[in-house]
Amino acid sequence: MTGxxxxxxxxxxxxxxDSFAAQAMMANMGASLGEVAPGRVIIEMPFAPGFTQxxxxxxxxxxxxVLDSACGYAGFSLMDDESAVxxxxxxxxxxAPAAGDLFRFEGQVIKPxxxxxxxxxxxxxxxxxxxxxxxxxxxxxxxxxxxxLSG
Amino acid sequence: MTGxxxxxxxxxxxxxxDSFAAQAMMANMGASLGEVAPGRVIIEMPFAPGFTQxxxxxxxxxxxxVLDSACGYAGFSLMDDESAVxxxxxxxxxxAPAAGDLFRFEGQVIKPxxxxxxxxxxxxxxxxxxxxxxxxxxxxxxxxxxxxLSG
Amino acid sequence: MTGxxxxxxxxxxxxxxDSFAAQAMMANMGASLGEVAPGRVIIEMPFAPGFTQxxxxxxxxxxxxVLDSACGYAGFSLMDDESAVxxxxxxxxxxAPAAGDLFRFEGQVIKPxxxxxxxxxxxxxxxxxxxxxxxxxxxxxxxxxxxxLSG
Amino acid sequence: MTGxxxxxxxxxxxxxxDSFAAQAMMANMGASLGEVAPGRVIIEMPFAPGFTQxxxxxxxxxxxxVLDSACGYAGFSLMDDESAVxxxxxxxxxxAPAAGDLFRFEGQVIKPxxxxxxxxxxxxxxxxxxxxxxxxxxxxxxxxxxxxLSG
Numbered sequence: 278m279t280g281x282x283x284x285x286x287x288x289x290x291x292x293x294x295d296s297f298a299a300q301a302m303m304a305n306m307g308a309s310l311g312e313v314a315p316g317r318v319i320i321e322m323p324f325a326p327g328f329t330q331x332x333x334x335x336x337x338x339x340x341x342x343v344l345d346s347a348c349g350y351a352g353f354s355l356m357d358d359e360s361a362v363x364x365x366x367x368x369x370x371x372x373a374p375a376a377g378d379l380f381r382f383e384g385q386v387i388k389p390x391x392x393x394x395x396x397x398x399x400x401x402x403x404x405x406x407x408x409x410x411x412x413x414x415x416x417x418x419x420x421x422x423x424x425x426l427s428g
Numbered sequence: 429m430t431g432x433x434x435x436x437x438x439x440x441x442x443x444x445x446d447s448f449a450a451q452a453m454m455a456n457m458g459a460s461l462g463e464v465a466p467g468r469v470i471i472e473m474p475f476a477p478g479f480t481q482x483x484x485x486x487x488x489x490x491x492x493x494v495l496d497s498a499c500g501y502a503g504f505s506l507m508d509d510e511s512a513v514x515x516x517x518x519x520x521x522x523x524a525p526a527a528g529d530l531f532r533f534e535g536q537v538i539k540p541x542x543x544x545x546x547x548x549x550x551x552x553x554x555x556x557x558x559x560x561x562x563x564x565x566x567x568x569x570x571x572x573x574x575x576x577l578s579g
Numbered sequence: 580m581t582g583x584x585x586x587x588x589x590x591x592x593x594x595x596x597d598s599f600a601a602q603a604m605m606a607n608m609g610a611s612l613g614e615v616a617p618g619r620v621i622i623e624m625p626f627a628p629g630f631t632q633x634x635x636x637x638x639x640x641x642x643x644x645v646l647d648s649a650c651g652y653a654g655f656s657l658m659d660d661e662s663a664v665x666x667x668x669x670x671x672x673x674x675a676p677a678a679g680d681l682f683r684f685e686g687q688v689i690k691p692x693x694x695x696x697x698x699x700x701x702x703x704x705x706x707x708x709x710x711x712x713x714x715x716x717x718x719x720x721x722x723x724x725x726x727x728l729s730g
Numbered sequence: 731m732t733g734x735x736x737x738x739x740x741x742x743x744x745x746x747x748d749s750f751a752a753q754a755m756m757a758n759m760g761a762s763l764g765e766v767a768p769g770r771v772i773i774e775m776p777f778a779p780g781f782t783q784x785x786x787x788x789x790x791x792x793x794x795x796v797l798d799s800a801c802g803y804a805g806f807s808l809m810d811d812e813s814a815v816x817x818x819x820x821x822x823x824x825x826a827p828a829a830g831d832l833f834r835f836e837g838q839v840i841k842p843x844x845x846x847x848x849x850x851x852x853x854x855x856x857x858x859x860x861x862x863x864x865x866x867x868x869x870x871x872x873x874x875x876x877x878x879l880s881g
Contacts, residue, residue: 296482297482299481299482300480300481300482300487301477301478301479301480301481302478302479302480302481302487302489302490305478305479326452327452327453327456328452328453328456329451329452329453330450330451330452330453331447331448331450331451332512336451336453336493336496336497337493337496337515337518338453338489338490338492338493338494338495338496338497339453339489339493341489341492341493341496341518342487342488342489342490342492342493343489344489345487345488345489345492346487346489361483363522364488364522365521365522365667365695365719366519366520366521366522366668366697366717366719367488367492367519367520368517368518368519368520368670368821368868369517369518369519370516370517370840370848370868370870371514371515371516371517372840372841372848373841387823387825387863387866388825388826388863392694392721393667393721395668395823395825395866397866410840410841413840413848413850413868415668415821415823415866415868417667417668417719417823419694419695516818516846516870517819517848517868517870519670519717519821521689521697521717521719523689523690523697524690538672538674538712538715539674539675539712543845543872544818544872546672546674546715546819548715561689561690564689564697564699564717566670566672566715566717566819568672568818568819568870570845570846598784599784601783601784602782602783602784602789603779603780603781603782603783604780604781604782604783604789604791604792607780607781628754629754629755629758630754630755630758631753631754631755632752632753632754632755632799633749633750633752633753634814638753638755638795638798638799639795639798639817639820640755640791640792640794640795640796640797640798640799641755641791641795643791643794643795643798643820644789644790644791644792644794644795645791646791647789647790647791647794648789648791663785665824666790666824667823667824668821668822668823668824669790669794669821669822670819670820670821670822671819671820671821672818672819673816673817673818673819
């Protein structure tokens with residue numbers, strides 16, 4: 278499963294990059310878009326002390342936030358020009374503490390539905406050069422049309 | 429279902445308040461502990477422009493982060509003095525945009541298991557004096573003993 | 580939260596009962612509709628030895644199946660005459676073994692959206708006269724229109 | 731991610747096959763174990779009219795039941811001789827109607843934890859020779875020791 282699909286908008290990449298740039302929370306976290314393909318998005322982020330929990334690791338909610346954006350933009354990259362993207366729900370499993378210097382978040386579309394778009398995400402932490410899978414996400418997006426929301 | 433149960437630690441409330449105070453992300457978001465009872469925790473937070481998504485609402489991940497803390501501390505309030513709390517997984521459903529001036533997050537324990545503690549969370553937004561349910565969470569916590577983590 | 584809402588179809592109750600009667604799996608399990616209200620549905624079922632797991636309790640999937648139907652018909656009771664109901668996703672937490680003589684499954688709508696309908700379910704087991712909460716479900720339904728599916 | 735890991739029990743395969751054979755519901759559905767490896771289990775099942783929903787497709791709960799067993803035995807295959815397996819929770823996303831002649835269910839371990847074992851499942855339907863992904867599952871298992879449950 279590659280997560281690569283045919284885009285419905287010729288401007289899919291700029292739509293993704295412009296919308297990501299408008300997410301104040303991602304900028305605040307120091308998260309940046311990496312590789313972007315139709316149906317697949319990577320976000321990277323260095324360790325951020327302002328987003329930690331009580332043991333000094335990244336807060337699970339911080340991991341979930343970036344994975345939600347990765348899944349959301351993976352889905353948004355396949356939506357048409359009239360659609361905004363909303364997250365209907367997601368589930369996240371935490372596999373290991375979010376300890377490391379650098380974090381990578383992958384979102385990919387499982388099925389490019391016209392209204393509902395199921396996606397999956399994986400988060401990895403790099404510490405001393407070794408990468409560990411720290412969380413998996415299952416996320417349902419909804420394409421919303423004609424409500425005046427810019428993507 | 430009240431979410432009120434018998435605590436296993438005499439110091440349950442200070443354990444919850446001290447651990448919450450150590451979550452840098454909650455302070456960064458402007459989130460503060462409200463009412464705390466054994467098995468039930470409330471967190472409040474004003475609108476925070478640094479934690480928004482592309483339409484100017486609170487990011488779904490921000491909502492998830494505070495709900496995760498509300499559920500986590502609801503569970504931690506019932507754990508014994510030897511236990512730290514970890515989130516094994518959570519699922520969140522988004523019901524309405526996180527638009528408003530003030531947000532309230534409730535976490536409560538469904539079953540006070542010794543190792544696994546299932547909890548539920550609800551997030552509400554207040555706008556122009558009216559409160560709306562914006563998200564529901566189902567979360568599984570794990571009590572971790574003897575690993576040298578302070579709660 | 581009562582789960583009671585205004586129905587969109589005058590025939591909501593017969594639509595629910597007729598569709599439930601068409602679910603071969605529910606009949607096969609011995610499950611029957613109990614109280615039905617707009618946005619809220621109860622299903623009951625005696626212990627069924629043909630639907631057990633390796634320890635002799637009801638299989639978690641059997642519990643999930645009836646909860647899915649309870650949530651599905653709670654949502655379907657609020658849909659218009661043109662809509663069929665599909666389950667987009669659900670999550671279930673298991674709190675106790677499904678041991679007992681009689682089981683009760685409650686489904687209720689959290690928000691009666693026109694396209695997506697988030698619902699919640701609770702499953703209870705009665706053993707020696709005492710009722711125990713054995714599972715909770717969070718379920719997202721989708722109203723599907725004009726595809727020739729009868730509800 | 732292959733899902734193949736080192737087993738903790740020399741008898742892992744017979745433990746899996748014996749326990750699966752004790753699940754009355756799987757036999758009732760006509761489900762049978764296919765390929766079994768440490769951390770990865772396949773279950774197959776022909777279409778079963780007694781397990782359908784109102785449109786004549788397999789009930790979502792039936793799909794969930796077999797995926798739960800596939801995930802459960804993938805996890806159980808890595809547990810030690812003292813452990814029984816319980817499902818703590820699962821989430822399932824439905825991608826397409828469960829229409830077809832033959833169904834295949836894959837469960838695989840994501841991380842072989844000693845107490846909690848996160849797993850993932852995929853369900854496929856074969857119709858007229860073509861296979862379609864119809865559902866994905868994210869499931870958390872728990873290894874339970876010393877409670878007198880046989881696996």
